[in-house]
Amino acid sequence: MSGEDNLLRLVEAEDGDENNYHLQDQVGFILRKAHQRHVSLFAAHIADLTPPQFAALAKLYDIGETSQNQLGTLIAMDAATVKGVIDRLKARGLVEVSKHEVDKRRLLVNLTPEGREAIERLIPLARTITEETLAPLTAKEAATFLRLLAKLA
């Protein structure tokens, strides 16, 4: 086999694998699509709340009253984003805010009775959403996937 033959194979035969860039194989692109699919499944089961809003309620239900800033850290939202989420939950009467007695910079956030009722009602639906999101995988695959995904997050 001549050197020209090797070169030809390099630039033509292997081109599809080695040199071409396939968007649909990139982890970022697939991650974005998987996230989109999950949001869509979420909306199909919980129409009146977004995943970030649900996350805020679920975390407040878990840990109780906390500052807006701390809540943002716990649910992976920056300060500007969490403010919008809390504003909308407050407008719907699901959370209430108050000033921190000692540290006047802090805004405390807590569930209202309506918010507590809502999150207790929605958690079973959230479990279903998790199941449906992972439905294309076997139980073993799902466990592996969650373990690896957590390493990336």
Next chain:
Amino acid sequence: MSGEDNLLRLVEAEDGDENNYHLQDQVGFILRKAHQRHVSLFAAHIADLTPPQFAALAKLYDIGETSQNQLGTLIAMDAATVKGVIDRLKARGLVEVSKHEVDKRRLLVNLTPEGREAIERLIPLARTITEETLAPLTAKEAATFLRLLAKLA
């Protein structure tokens, strides 16, 4: 052991595993965080383009001129979103649009020479971003992860 004891174990001892809802273990929440991390890595390497903008350029580079609608399908964006992305790329001179000769509903989109130059320059950086995103995993884990992620997307 009394029935009361079993009830107690059910509601207290096993509560942490069976009945509590842990947001940080839910696939949707971790998926959102992994996606956030990827976007952050992307921005660190490609500051002047967003992942959706890059996706549009990469796909046009791959397949050549196509309709705005078809492009949206290929890069998983609805019509409203893709319009905004194309508008911004057009404003920066990276793509150009024209009317379809036969089907007057369609808006054809194509790379400009500047757009082609940009995507050729950026693809190596995108490969680096993919590597960094997957860096917490071994090569074998990364292959497994991509296979399972693709099933969910």
Next chain:
DNA sequence: CTGATATCATTTGCATACGAATGAATTTGA
């Protein structure tokens, strides 16, 4: 004690993301 830093919240601006409504153009089907 006080000036420099750091933290918390807010605001603004820009960029996805999607549902719903609308209008123009095309295709289908009776």
Next chain:
DNA sequence: TCAAATTCATTCGTATGCAAATGATATCAG
């Protein structure tokens, strides 16, 4: 053929998501 259905693009409204700037408060260091 022609009315109904479909497709393509646009627009509007709402909701993240983040960078950067700002103001108020708290903490730290000399």
